[in-house]
Amino acid sequence: MEPLIRAENVVKRYKSGGAFGSRQEVRALAGVTFSILPRTTLAVVGPSGSGKSTLALCLACLEPVSSGQIWFERREVTALDAKQQRALRPSIQMVFQDPANSLNPRMSALELVSEPLNIQNRFDKRERRDRAYDLLQRVGLPREKAAQRSDEFSGGQRQRIAIARALALEPKLLILDEALSALDCSVQAQVANLLIELQASLGLTYLFISHDLAMAAHLADEIAVMERGQIVEMGAAGSVVNMPQHAVTRRLLLAAPGVSNAALEPQAV
Amino acid sequence: MTPLLDVQNLRVSYTARSGQCLTALANVSFALQPGETLGVLGESGSGKSTLAVALLRLLPANGRIERGALHFEGQDLLRTAPRELEKIRGGRLALIFQEPSLALHPAIRVADQIGDVIAAHKSFARRAVREQARQILAAVFPTEAERIADSYPHQLSGGQRARVLIAQAISCGPSLIVADEPTAALDPETQQEILTLFRALRQKFNLSMIWITHNPLLLEGFADRVLILYAGRVVEKGTTSSVLSSPRHPYTQALLRCLPPRIEEGVASHKEYLPAIPGESIVSAAASEGCRCLFEPRCAERMVVCTEREPEMVQLSSTHGASCFKHAG
Numbered sequence: 001m002e003p004l005i006r007a008e009n010v011v012k013r014y015k016s017g018g019a020f021g022s023r024q025e026v027r028a029l030a031g032v033t034f035s036i037l038p039r040t041t042l043a044v045v046g047p048s049g050s051g052k053s054t055l056a057l058c059l060a061c062l063e064p065v066s067s068g069q070i071w072f073e074r075r076e077v078t079a080l081d082a083k084q085q086r087a088l089r090p091s092i093q094m095v096f097q098d099p100a101n102s103l104n105p106r107m108s109a110l111e112l113v114s115e116p117l118n119i120q121n122r123f124d125k126r127e128r129r130d131r132a133y134d135l136l137q138r139v140g141l142p143r144e145k146a147a148q149r150s151d152e153f154s155g156g157q158r159q160r161i162a163i164a165r166a167l168a169l170e171p172k173l174l175i176l177d178e179a180l181s182a183l184d185c186s187v188q189a190q191v192a193n194l195l196i197e198l199q200a201s202l203g204l205t206y207l208f209i210s211h212d213l214a215m216a217a218h219l220a221d222e223i224a225v226m227e228r229g230q231i232v233e234m235g236a237a238g239s240v241v242n243m244p245q246h247a248v249t250r251r252l253l254l255a256a257p258g259v260s261n262a263a264l265e266p267q268a269v
Numbered sequence: 270m271t272p273l274l275d276v277q278n279l280r281v282s283y284t285a286r287s288g289q290c291l292t293a294l295a296n297v298s299f300a301l302q303p304g305e306t307l308g309v310l311g312e313s314g315s316g317k318s319t320l321a322v323a324l325l326r327l328l329p330a331n332g333r334i335e336r337g338a339l340h341f342e343g344q345d346l347l348r349t350a351p352r353e354l355e356k357i358r359g360g361r362l363a364l365i366f367q368e369p370s371l372a373l374h375p376a377i378r379v380a381d382q383i384g385d386v387i388a389a390h391k392s393f394a395r396r397a398v399r400e401q402a403r404q405i406l407a408a409v410f411p412t413e414a415e416r417i418a419d420s421y422p423h424q425l426s427g428g429q430r431a432r433v434l435i436a437q438a439i440s441c442g443p444s445l446i447v448a449d450e451p452t453a454a455l456d457p458e459t460q461q462e463i464l465t466l467f468r469a470l471r472q473k474f475n476l477s478m479i480w481i482t483h484n485p486l487l488l489e490g491f492a493d494r495v496l497i498l499y500a501g502r503v504v505e506k507g508t509t510s511s512v513l514s515s516p517r518h519p520y521t522q523a524l525l526r527c528l529p530p531r532i533e534e535g536v537a538s539h540k541e542y543l544p545a546i547p548g549e550s551i552v553s554a555a556a557s558e559g560c561r562c563l564f565e566p567r568c569a570e571r572m573v574v575c576t577e578r579e580p581e582m583v584q585l586s587s588t589h590g591a592s593c594f595k596h597a598g
Contacts, residue, residue, distance in 0.1 A: 041540075048427075048456045154549060155313060184312035184483050189527035189545035196540050211456045218529035218539050237539060241532055255458040256532050258486030 002074065003035035004205045005059065005092075005173055010068035012054050012229075028054040030229035031068070036222075038172070039199065041206040043216035043237065045252060046226035052209045055226070056175045059207065060092050061085045073172070090120065090169035097178035099158035105151035109136055109161045112150055116168040135164040139194060156187035160194065167202070175207045180215060192219060213256045217241045225249045271343055272300035273445060273477050274324070279337035281316070281323050281501075293319040294501045297337070298582075303444065306471065306478040308492030308509060310485055312524075314550045316501035317481045321449040324479070325364050326354050342444065360390040363438035365448040369430035373422040379433050380406065380418035383440050390441045402440065408473070409436040409466065428459035432466065439470060447479045452487070464491055485525060489513060494588075497521050500551050500563035503582065507589030517591040519568045520546075562594070570595060 012029035028051045036042045044052050057063040059070065061077060070077045072088060080088070096102045103112055114132040117123060123131065136146055139160040150158055159179060166174055176195070180188045192215065198204055210216045216223060216237075223240040225233040225248055233246040244250045253259060281294040294316040301307050311317035322328055324339065326346060339346045341362060346354070358364075366372045374382060383402040387393065393401065406414040409432045422430055431451060438446050448467075452460040464487070471478060480492055488495055488509055495512050497505040497520065505518040516522045523546045530539075548567040562568070565575040574594050583596040 047458055156549070184550070185485070186312060186524055186527055186546045186550070189529075189543040192529070193542045193545055196542060199540075212529075213457075214529040214532050217532060218543075220539070251458065253532060255461045257457060257460065257484060258489055258531060259533055 001037055003071075004038040004073060006035040006071040007055075007059070008033050008069045008071075010055075010058060010070060011066045012051075012058055012063065013066040027229050029058065029065075029068075032226075032229070032231055034224055034231060034234060036173075036205055036207065038205050039203050040221040041199065041208055041219055043208045043210060043220035043223045044226060045210060045213055045216050045223060046248070047252070049228075050226040051229040052226055053177055054229075056094065056177050056207065056209055059173075060094050060175055061088060062094075090116075091171050092173045092175065093166035093169065093171040094175045094177060095159070095162050095166050095179045097181050099155065099162045099182075100151075103150045103158055103162060103165075106149060108147050108149055109141060109153070109164075110146040112161055113164045113168055116165060120169060122169075131168070132164075135167055136161070138167070138198070139164040140190075154187075156183050156191060159183060159187075159191055163191075163194065163198075167198070171204070173205045173207065175209070177209045178211065179208075181211060188215065195219065213241070213252060214258075225252065270302060272340075273303045273305075273342060274301040274479075275338070275340040276300070276324070277338040279320075279323065279339065280335045281319055281328065281332060282335050283329075283332045285331075292501055293332070294323065297498075297501075297503055299496055299503070299506060301445070301477055301479065303477055304471070304475050305494070306480060306492045308488035308495040309479060309481045309498060310483070310488060310495055311481070311498035312483050312550055314500065315498040317483075317498055318449055319501075320498070321364060321447050321479070321481055324447055325358055325362060327358070327364070356390065359386055359443070360441045361443050361445070363441075363443040363446045365434050365438050365446060365451045367450040367453055369427065369434050369454070370422065372434055373430060375422055377421075378418070379420050379422070379425075382433070383436050386437050386440045405436045405440045408439070408470065409433075426459075427455050428462060431455060431459070431463055435463075435466065435470070439474060439476070442474065443476070445477045445479070447481070449481045450483070451480075453482075460487070467491075485513060485528070497524075502563060502579070502592060504564065504593070505589075505591045506582075507586075511586075511589045515589075517585055517589065517596065518564075518593050519570050519595075520564045521591075523567075523569065562592075 010029050010032045014026045014028055015023050016026050032055060046052055058065050065078055077085060077088060110132050113135050114128050117128040117131060133143055133146060141157060141160055150161060180191055183191060199206060208216060208219055220237045222235060223237045224231045225246060227248045233240060233249045240249060244253055277298050279294055279297040282290050282292045284290055309317055309320060323334060334347060380402050383405055384398045387398050387401050406418050410417050417429060452463050470476060492509045494507060495509050496503050499520050505512055505521045516525055527543050527545050529543060546567055551563060561577060562575040562580050565571045572594060580592045580594050580597060582590045582592045584590045585596060
């Protein structure tokens with residue numbers, strides 16, 4: 001089966017400004033290669049600063065890569081010009097960690113979900129509204145609440161609105177950057193279930209970035225472990241968690257809340 | 270033994286702008302012994318943060334402790350004069366907030382921010398204040414205390430800022446620290462480092478702690494006892510191992526069941542639906558009083574009596590209690 005998205009040797013450099021004009025170069029991504037099959041979930045885990053969010057931005061075409069290639073559905077995205085890349089945006093959407101920051105608090109749920117449709121100028125007004133109501137229903141928000149301002153919703157409900165909004169343009173790939181991390185445990189379970197259901201019913205592919213290894217292992221088909229801009233381990237979720245090969249993976253597993261140290265003996269490789 | 274902190278039937282309410290009176294905490298009772306760590310587990314709307322500020326008598330202008338008793342080190346905090354309270358706060362009883370970046374002044378160096386806390390409570394000479402601040406920083410930053418002392422908050426990582434808040438909290442040698450989700454903004458590895466630091470400090474300084482969190486996994490191996498809050502009520506309390514391994518209240522049971530499978534149990538099957546608790550957490554503030562169990566609408570084991578009145582705490586053993594009609598007589 002063809003991967004939906006493929007990255008090869010992707011490098012992303014940032015220039016960080018130092019004092020007195022000394023500019024240091026930071027390699028947020030130092031040569032990343034991987035692919036994701038359609039309708040599967042790849043979880044990306046790693047310590048802070050390992051490049052997970054940078055990877056997300058590059059895949060979503062929100063940041064240009066410094067070198068390397070990215071293919072989406074067999075088209076080389078990195079070879080497209082800005083206009084052509086923008087045309088791809090509907091196919092790759094992102095959901096961020098904090099809905100309070102990513103959703104306009106003054107807009108209603110309906111307005112937020114309709115906005116991408118309005119911007120892309122698809123469908124007539126009536127159909128856009130119908131689609132928006134439909135999306136809200138899909139994510140479990142009742143029609144009566146559609147006119148409520150987003151800041152009147154709970155954190156979990158706002159994240160559902162963010163997901164509905166991301167689905168408006170019928171994307172193939174959804175990048176979830178710590179999308180569950182700010183939610184209460186019981187709400188995480190609800191939204192995780194929603195993600196599983198949407199993947200099955202809409203055929204979505206997910207890139208799931210998370211600090212929560214347990215949730216990542218629960219939702220993912222494959223897990224990629226990053227450290228300092230590189231993928232240091234990658235494989236089926238069960239293998240990576242049950243038989244970690246790399247020291248960083250073992251460290252992350254040990255640091256997961258509630259893990260008893262006895263469960264993780266060093267592996268003889 | 271006199272408890273270090275004794276809370277009896279605490280009721281806290283807020284007056285909304287509309288004039289409506291909303292209850293954030295009702296009938297909250299617990300006692301904390303010296304050297305003990307009590308975990309308070311609650312999700313959004315449970316009243317956990319209200320509890321933190323109420324204990325320090327720091328409720329906002331529209332909040333008030335309506336009823337109940339609050340004794341700290343034998344002193345009745347509800348009848349203590351404001352000036353006396355100011356000495357106790359920070360001096361004997363410290364609070365660590367969730368967001369380090371909000372709690373630290375951006376334009377004051379770390380050493381001075383700690384020094385400010387010390388100077389507010391001790392009448393030391395300037396040199397002694399600096400020395401005390403230096404010692405506290407060394408306790409909290411074993412290897413880089415000097416550099417941290419001279420830094421501004423924005424120059425520090427999230428984990429380092431969390432440590433500075435801890436340093437501020439312990440700077441005057443309090444006997445009790447109330448920590449409201451102090452590691453929520455940190456990644457798991459840093460979280461573990463901070464928990465390790467707390468373990469070391471509480472042993473070194475014989476600290477008692479109230480650790481507030483929404484993540485049950487953080488309480489294992491860290492808190493001695495736990496209190497489970499739902500909609501402003503204590504629904505279950507007991508030793509950590511007892512409550513987390515044999516929860517007796519339907520909310521606690523449902524909450525622990527909806528966590529993703531534990532990593533050390535191996536990844537057997539995934540992408541299965543988690544047994545999520547149906548419905549939304551009610552906003553405790555809007556709850557009606559004494560008329561019914563507030564968890565009832567979402568409860569898998571609800572009975573008729575649950576809609577008739579509020580359950581009371583039932584002692585299931587000397588170390589475990591739950592507020593649920595299924596345990597009542």
